[in-house]
Amino acid sequence: MSSSKSNKIVKLESSDNKTFEVEEAVAVQSETLKNMVDDGCANDTIPLPNVNGKILEMVLGWCKKHVDETVTGDELNKYEADFLDLDQADLYGLLMAANFLNVKGLLDRVLQRVADMIKGKKPEEIRRIFNIKNDFTPEEEEEIRLENAWAFD
Amino acid sequence: MEMGFPGSSGLGKRTGTRFVREFMVKIGSGKLKEMEDRCRALKVWQTSPLIVGYIWSQSKLINQSSKNSRRERERESAVEMEVKIEKQEEENARKWRRKKESLTSASLCPINNLDDGCLMHIFSFLSPIPDRYNTALVCHRWCYLACHPRLWLRVDRSVKDLSEPAVFPNIETAVTAARPGDTILIAAGGIHHASNIQIKKPLCLIGGGELPDETTLICSRGSDSALEFLSTCKLANLTVKAELGCCLLHRKGRLTIDGCILQCESNPLDYLSCPIVSTATGSQQFPSSLKGHSDGVFVSQTRIEGGAKAVSTSGDLELQRVRVIYARTSLLFWFDVEHQ
Numbered sequence: 314m315s316s317s318k319s320n321k322i323v324k325l326e327s328s329d330n331k332t333f334e335v336e337e338a339v340a341v342q343s344e345t346l347k348n349m350v351d352d353g354c355a356n357d358t359i360p361l362p363n364v365n366g367k368i369l370e371m372v373l374g375w376c377k378k379h380v381d382e383t384v385t386g387d388e389l390n391k392y393e394a395d396f397l398d399l400d401q402a403d404l405y406g407l408l409m410a411a412n413f414l415n416v417k418g419l420l421d422r423v424l425q426r427v428a429d430m431i432k433g434k435k436p437e438e439i440r441r442i443f444n445i446k447n448d449f450t451p452e453e454e455e456e457i458r459l460e461n462a463w464a465f466d
Numbered sequence: 467m468e469m470g471f472p473g474s475s476g477l478g479k480r481t482g483t484r485f486v487r488e489f490m491v492k493i494g495s496g497k498l499k500e501m502e503d504r505c506r507a508l509k510v511w512q513t514s515p516l517i518v519g520y521i522w523s524q525s526k527l528i529n530q531s532s533k534n535s536r537r538e539r540e541r542e543s544a545v546e547m548e549v550k551i552e553k554q555e556e557e558n559a560r561k562w563r564r565k566k567e568s569l570t571s572a573s574l575c576p577i578n579n580l581d582d583g584c585l586m587h588i589f590s591f592l593s594p595i596p597d598r599y600n601t602a603l604v605c606h607r608w609c610y611l612a613c614h615p616r617l618w619l620r621v622d623r624s625v626k627d628l629s630e631p632a633v634f635p636n637i638e639t640a641v642t643a644a645r646p647g648d649t650i651l652i653a654a655g656g657i658h659h660a661s662n663i664q665i666k667k668p669l670c671l672i673g674g675g676e677l678p679d680e681t682t683l684i685c686s687r688g689s690d691s692a693l694e695f696l697s698t699c700k701l702a703n704l705t706v707k708a709e710l711g712c713c714l715l716h717r718k719g720r721l722t723i724d725g726c727i728l729q730c731e732s733n734p735l736d737y738l739s740c741p742i743v744s745t746a747t748g749s750q751q752f753p754s755s756l757k758g759h760s761d762g763v764f765v766s767q768t769r770i771e772g773g774a775k776a777v778s779t780s781g782d783l784e785l786q787r788v789r790v791i792y793a794r795t796s797l798l799f800w801f802d803v804e805h806q
Contacts, residue, residue: 405576412584424584427577428591436603443577448605457609461599 323350324358325373331366332358335373342376344415363413368406371396375419397426578607585611594647595668615651618672619644622653637663637671637683644669652704654680660706661689666696668719673703678727678769682707691715691743701726708739712778716744716803721763730772740778741770744803747781762804769796777803 321337323346340355341347349355361369378384378392399407404426411420431439440447449457577585589612592598602612620633621640634640637660640650646667652658654675660683671693673681685692685708692706698719705727706713713728714721728741746761762783770776776799777785788801 408584409576409579412580424588425591428588431588431592431601432597434597434600436600439601439604444575445578445605445608446575449603449609454603457602461602 323355325369326358326360327364327366327369328362329366331369333369333373335377336380339373339376339380342379342416342418343372344417346414361413364410365406368403368410371407372410372414372416372419376416379418393422397422582611586614586616590617593645594649595645596647599647615649618649618651620651620653620674621658623656623658624653641665641669652681652683656682658683659686660692661685662691662694664694664696665699668698670700670702671704672701673705673726675703678703678705678725681705685709685711685713687711695719695721700724705729706741707731708741711739712743712773713741714743716742716746716763718746718761720761723763723765723768725767727769728771729769740773740775742777742803744777744779744783745781746783747805760805762802764802764804766800768799770799771796777801779803 322334323337323340325333325335325340325346327333337350337355341350346355346359349359364372375396378389384392397404404423407419408423408427411423430442434442439445580588585608589598589601592601598612598617602609618632619640621635621637622633623635625633625635628634628639634643637650637652637658641663644650644667646669649670649672651672651674654673658681675681681703682705683692685706687709689711691712691714692708693701693713694715694717696717696719698721700722701714702724703726707729709731713730714723723742730739730741742763742765744763763777779785783803783805786802786804788799790800791798
């Protein structure tokens with residue numbers, strides 16, 4: 314446990330070599346970074362090879378907003394709603410980053426957003442949206458339909 | 467007849483190809499070899515032997531006197547086939563290119579780069595019917611994750627508080643919290659008290675032990691039944707015991723009981739209790755063609771003991787297709803209770 318928390322700066326480097334400096338309080342919103350800080354590995358710049366600069370900036374913005382005590386609950390909700398208004402490519406990048414950095418609130422929100430994309434769609438539509446290949450044979454598909462058919466009146 | 471003609475085993479079954487077989491016999495094996503080679507060169511085996519035979523019959527091999535005209539005709543039909551084959555090959559190449567693209571660049575399917583935990587977290591936000599069910603049909607990995615026991619609700623009597631999201635101390639709370647289509651896993655060991663638990667949404671209750679004996683639900687003396695079903699449900703691998711009254715009360719929907727044990731305690735008022743009581747009536751609004759949608763109770767591999775009789779129906783459903791196996795220590799039943 315570091316004794317002087319208040320002014321410690323954590324340096325992060327994204328995959329495209331952009332560096333970001335944030336206060337420790339902001340950085341520890343990410344469980345991954347928190348573990349690094351607690352283990353004392355955060356003295357040099359922390360490289361984050363699987364997060365690019367744009368996404369890292371977004372994630373840090375989120376963390377900053379949540380640490381900021383002057384932000385009201387409503388403002389925060391609005392911020393979160395606007396935050397997730399992204400196109401698919403950015404959404405995936407954000408998802409991977411939130412998963413890797415383990416920022417709980419952000420991860421839940423993004424996963425919920427992805428779940429909303431799946432809700433109410435048929436399997437073929439889901440495959441089209443996420444570009445997933447259908448690796449079922451027709452017999453296997455039929456088998457699964459039958460297995461789950463007990464629930465449908 | 468040994469012809470060496472690929473696909474000839476299927477020819478006999480198809481009446482339309484009798485002429486193909488007959489003229490092949492007339493040709494003799496020498497010509498047949500030539501035919502096969504020619505077909506292979508045209509890659510005609512991708513279509514059916516019937517088409518091959520048809521083409522060659524069109525080319526009038528047998529009745530041709532002049533070789534030239536025969537060759538011309540062959541060439542004509544061969545050209546037709548070639549055009550068709552070319553188109554097919556283009557289509558195949560296109561499909562293969564698409565396949566290669568999706569295999570080589572993972573960025574085209576980024577969602578599958580997520581780890582299992584993440585995907586299961588996403589699925590936990592979806593309600594089982596119809597969304598999670600639809601995700602199970604997307605691909606093998608999603609099917610495995612969507613039906614994973616980690617997404618089931620659990621009933622564990624030893625849990626003290628409600629802090630863990632999907633673990634409940636008793637069956638009533640689990641049933642209340644469940645969404646339609648959820649599966650509830652009831653922990654093995656000990657006794658779960660179940661009195662008049664009404665289930666109004668499609669649920670699946672599964673016993674957590676290896677054998678049905680390990681998970682027991684007991685309905686005490688004061689209640690009518692352990693479980694009352696007003697919706698399509700499934701029970702598996704459970705033991706339900708009733709001291710007085712019935713084990714399972716079926717009001718409507720399709721109840722599937724698979725690999726369970728239903729026991730009524732033997733006591734002097736035995737004649738009042740029955741393991742399964744069904745008050746459902748056959749659904750009048752569905753025509754008989756929609757057999758799969760009528761109310762009923764479907765029992766398989768279930769031990770039934772005690773009680774005046776196994777099933778008591780006060781509606782107009784009837785016992786059908788009864789099978790019994792006399793195992794060493796018990797009787798195993800299979801039967802359906804449904805509208806005639």
